[in-house]
Amino acid sequence: MKSVPKLIRRFTAILAVSGLLLLLLNLAALVVIGRGRTGSRSPYMVAEETASALRKTAAGYVLDAPARETLEEEGAWAILIGEASRRVVWRTENTPQTVPERYSLANVARLTRGYLEDCPTYTGEAEDGLLVLGYPETRYWKLMWPSWDYSLIAHLPMTALVVALANLALVFLIYWAANAALLRSVRPIVDGIRALPTGEPVSVPERGPLSELAFHIDRTSQILQEQKARLGKKEAARANWIAGISHDIRTPLSMVMGCAAQLSGDSALTPEQQKRALCILRQSERMRDLVSGLNLASRLEYNMQPLHLRRENAAAIWRQAAADFVNADPAGQWSVRWLGEPGPCFVTADRELLQRAADNLLQNCMVHNETGCRIYLSARREGKSCLLSVADDGAGVSKPELARFNSGPGGLSGGPEEDGLPHGLGLQLVRQIAAAHGGTAHFGQSAWGGFQAELRLPLEDSGA
Amino acid sequence: MAEEYWKEKRILLVDDAREILALLESVLKEEGYRHIYTAGSVREALALADEIRPELAVLDVMLPDGDGFALLERLRERGDTPALFLTARGEEADRLKGFGLGADDYVVKPFLPRELLFRVAAVLRRCYREENPMVKLRACRVDFSRAEVLKNGERLPLTAKEYELLSVLYRNAGRIVTIDALCEALWGDNPFGYENSLMAHVRRVREKIEENPSRPQSLVTVKGLGYKLLLEEK
Numbered sequence: 040m041k042s043v044p045k046l047i048r049r050f051t052a053i054l055a056v057s058g059l060l061l062l063l064l065n066l067a068a069l070v071v072i073g074r075g076r077t078g079s080r081s082p083y084m085v086a087e088e089t090a091s092a093l094r095k096t097a098a099g100y101v102l103d104a105p106a107r108e109t110l111e112e113e114g115a116w117a118i119l120i121g122e123a124s125r126r127v128v129w130r131t132e133n134t135p136q137t138v139p140e141r142y143s144l145a146n147v148a149r150l151t152r153g154y155l156e157d158c159p160t161y162t163g164e165a166e167d168g169l170l171v172l173g174y175p176e177t178r179y180w181k182l183m184w185p186s187w188d189y190s191l192i193a194h195l196p197m198t199a200l201v202v203a204l205a206n207l208a209l210v211f212l213i214y215w216a217a218n219a220a221l222l223r224s225v226r227p228i229v230d231g232i233r234a235l236p237t238g239e240p241v242s243v244p245e246r247g248p249l250s251e252l253a254f255h256i257d258r259t260s261q262i263l264q265e266q267k268a269r270l271g272k273k274e275a276a277r278a279n280w281i282a283g284i285s286h287d288i289r290t291p292l293s294m295v296m297g298c299a300a301q302l303s304g305d306s307a308l309t310p311e312q313q314k315r316a317l318c319i320l321r322q323s324e325r326m327r328d329l330v331s332g333l334n335l336a337s338r339l340e341y342n343m344q345p346l347h348l349r350r351e352n353a354a355a356i357w358r359q360a361a362a363d364f365v366n367a368d369p370a371g372q373w374s375v376r377w378l379g380e381p382g383p384c385f386v387t388a389d390r391e392l393l394q395r396a397a398d399n400l401l402q403n404c405m406v407h408n409e410t411g412c413r414i415y416l417s418a419r420r421e422g423k424s425c426l427l428s429v430a431d432d433g434a435g436v437s438k439p440e441l442a443r444f445n446s447g448p449g450g451l452s453g454g455p456e457e458d459g460l461p462h463g464l465g466l467q468l469v470r471q472i473a474a475a476h477g478g479t480a481h482f483g484q485s486a487w488g489g490f491q492a493e494l495r496l497p498l499e500d501s502g503a
Numbered sequence: 504m505a506e507e508y509w510k511e512k513r514i515l516l517v518d519d520a521r522e523i524l525a526l527l528e529s530v531l532k533e534e535g536y537r538h539i540y541t542a543g544s545v546r547e548a549l550a551l552a553d554e555i556r557p558e559l560a561v562l563d564v565m566l567p568d569g570d571g572f573a574l575l576e577r578l579r580e581r582g583d584t585p586a587l588f589l590t591a592r593g594e595e596a597d598r599l600k601g602f603g604l605g606a607d608d609y610v611v612k613p614f615l616p617r618e619l620l621f622r623v624a625a626v627l628r629r630c631y632r633e634e635n636p637m638v639k640l641r642a643c644r645v646d647f648s649r650a651e652v653l654k655n656g657e658r659l660p661l662t663a664k665e666y667e668l669l670s671v672l673y674r675n676a677g678r679i680v681t682i683d684a685l686c687e688a689l690w691g692d693n694p695f696g697y698e699n700s701l702m703a704h705v706r707r708v709r710e711k712i713e714e715n716p717s718r719p720q721s722l723v724t725v726k727g728l729g730y731k732l733l734l735e736e737k
Contacts, residue, residue: 355683377727
């Protein structure tokens, strides 16, 4: 269930980043729009500048040309209220007729704060009075009575932060509340999806906003179970068929082998006939090995072979296989050399299967070097592994073939060869046996130029 | 191969395939076994067993009127006949059942005649000790009944371990017995770390059985694998 918190974290992060981006965007929009609406200069500043630009001359008051142009651009008018007289002593030509001539203190205070004849007004201190700048009615909207509690302004940063955090918390709360139901229905669906690859039957309750998804997961699980059952049936049928065939072929093969063995040693026959009988014997032995190998390979592939795992000395098993091989070859056509280290190599293994792997590899040396060769066996410890090897100085195997032996999943599903049988079955079996023991098998060229097979099995921790 | 003594043993072969029976009979007879009897069914086998009192039974498991397992039980009611199963049924459960019933060996078809001969000889050797088992080696004779080596007119007694070592090698005469198998035979189920002791026992046995223990002729070393006892032909 690691993905649900991850999902929540991701959504929360997206929400937070979206909120922040939205805020920044809004501020930017406000600044841009505000700047467009308010123009480049503040009306208060224009009022101050206009007041400064108004000079008293002998002919009366004169406004500098730049200030005049500014007023024209802004569509504003201006009057000067005399300091002592409180009367309008100067005015621009566009000043509305309705603007009064005389002003009381209250009038001055009002126009300073807000409007005069509905025109927003701004004041500036001139040489002999107060300059009043009036704008068209719809040019500015003035706040006339803005005043705030002092402490509110003093604590404004903290207040803003608290409000922002509260808002954020509120947003997340709303998010949680809105998604709680969704999360509740996501959890069983996530569990169901995680359980699907295990091959176990999955049942997700079909309720909540994601009930349709749950239904499809249940359906998928059902289909997988049906497929698994069908596959199991097919595999069992295949394995049983192989087992049946291998059983039925044994008695006739006994006859072939027995008669061929007798004929090969029959002194009444010519050497050529004896040789042919020996050839029949060798080929029937190969058939026997093939049938039995096929049977074991299918059982290993379909997990029908019970493994009797116990603590075994792999070196002893390898040595026994070598001794059996030598004992069965009294003529010494294939001489065997033991290169293993002294001392045991303890592994957790099925003795019979490991012996079978060794037998297969020795048979492989024999079959591919019919005229004889030297075979080297070894068992040694390397780190946490036990390395069991069978090598020869015989014909060896081509690189493409070695690559094929070392690649792919192995087993019977490797596909038939040109002769219709899985080629190198003995080696595939060795690889399957190594895999059944949690190890690996690697095939390559030996130091003596021939073929080499190496099994790497995990050593048992307890040691000797 | 089996000595003359064992070749006199009465062997009962039971298989429903007549060709197999004929083949087995011919293989055993060629090897020198003189008293071979064959039966194709449980009924036939029991009747024959009552008559000949077999000293070894080679049984197929699947028979037309019963199975070899039941037949072995019936034979064992009549006497402690050693038995070897020779069958196409190679499943683990079958083999365990066979051994569980007290079979002395279990051979799965198809088999090599030579392999079967070895197994028959091994069962006979294990089950019937020669009345005077005097084994002839290159430089001496070994009297297993007295645990003694007779060399140059001298009687050299064998210690228990030396006797066991020679016995195991003798039962597998002409074949390599691995160091591990010898250690297991001499020191039981936990035979690890006894390799040096084994070498010491081998050296002492050689001193008793060889003319020149430094150049052994009878108890030979197969480097890295084990040892082999070579018998002299009678």
